[in-house]
Amino acid sequence: MKHLLPALGAAALFATATVAGAAEPMSLMLNWTPTADHSPIYYAKSKGWYSEAGIDLSIEAGKGSAVSAQRVGSGGADLGISDLATSMQAKGKGANLTAVMVIYANSPQGFYWLKSSGIKGPKDFAGKKIGNPPGDAARIMWPAFAKKVGLDPAAVNFVNISPPAKVAALKSKSVDIISDFYNEHDLKAKEFGADLGFQPWREIGVNPYGNSIIVNTAYLQSHKDQVAKFTSITQRAYEACVKDFNPCLQALTAAVSGLSPDNQRDQWERIKTLMRDETTTKVALGAFDGARVKSDYDLVATLIGIDKGFDPSTMFTNDFLDKKVKMPAK
Structure with missing residues (x-):
């Protein structure tokens, strides 16, 4: 999958105004209140990347990974951000969800x-x-x-x-x-x-995947193109913020009041460390490693418990990520 806008081609760019005018609603529930780790999403929204792709994105503050996983899993939100291990537990309880991009490749x-x-x-x-x-x-x-x-x-x-x-x-x-x-x-x-x-x-030695973007699986199946666009845009936004955080910080503080810019800059420096592992630097920014997902599943199942077991390979997909977009090695 190429970068979204170049991949759309001349015909799609010509239709941008029409698509934006008929943008389809998409809801995203955060794990907590917005801070630096969510800034790329606010940056992409402020740049009009979602609306240009026909997505009318609404963002809701969350109350914890468990809440966002439950909301997405029940169809109360189309997408969300949740700790992957928590999402696994929710899936074991019947939550219908799939992870499409990891934000924290290391546990925060x-x-x-x-x-x-x-x-x-x-x-x-x-x-x-x-x-x-x-x-x-x-x-x-x-x-x-x-x-x-x-x-x-x-x-x-x-x-x-x-x-x-x-x-x-x-x-x-x-x-x-x-x-x-x-x-x-x-x-x-x-x-x-x-x-x-x-x-x-x-x-x-407790290092499960952290915050990840999850999608209601039924919504994914019926809106695959929209989910693909959202994931590609969001991946590109995180790449942009890794390269230069200032525009992303401006977008975040313009949308969310009461945040200290200095604190958010400090946070982003730590976040980049959490985003970086061998898979995100060599395969794609935001990519999951199947063996690690299985290891996380085994950890949760053994030490915490999963009500109804499932194949951990159904927990995620990397299909919507651009393999040309990688996390810098340092």
Whole structure:
């Protein structure tokens, strides 16, 4: 699949105005409120790339990967962004969904604590309070983390807090530990300095695919051309933002109020690390590796459980990605 606009050719470009005027609605539910990792989508929308392809894209803020997976899987949203392992669990419960592009090729999950609390590492989490939202992928995947580090999954208490309240909750010591994505690392490092303890999941061997673009499978089957266009455009947008983040930052902050540009720049630098692995650099930006997907499936099935098993190869497709678009190696 070529870059969208060049591939459309002269005839399609001639028809752009007509297509845009008759753009078909498409709904996208994010995993959380919009931040830097969603900026390429806002950039592509601001440039008119979706509307030029006949897509009238609406974007809805999310409340966790579990919620977005359930919404997409039930047909309440056409597409969404969700942690892949969480999407696997949803699929095992009957959610009708397929992943078409990975954003985080590495797990963004991490736990944070204050060293002054006496916690030295995950083995000290027993009896402690972990603060995060109920729909957070870290809470759903906690049993896998706990078993990997030798903890009883029931050894901690989860406290419901909203994403913006995490740092304040840790600072006030109303919780002992918080979970958060690695792209938010700099805020906590600046706030707590040398007192900050941090354990990324990927460094202990729990590195499932993270945020991915998922599509309701029935919608995919009936709107294959639209999904192909959306995926190609979105892949191209992420490539553009990797090359130059400033236009993407401008598009994000113009669409979403209250964001700190400096914080979003810091986040994007971390995000690029999470986007990069051997498959995204050698096959295509956003591409899944089938062996890794199967490994993730086995991890979820063994350590957490999947209600109704399925063939992990049905979890994803790379068919809509342009193989010429690759993540830079560094």
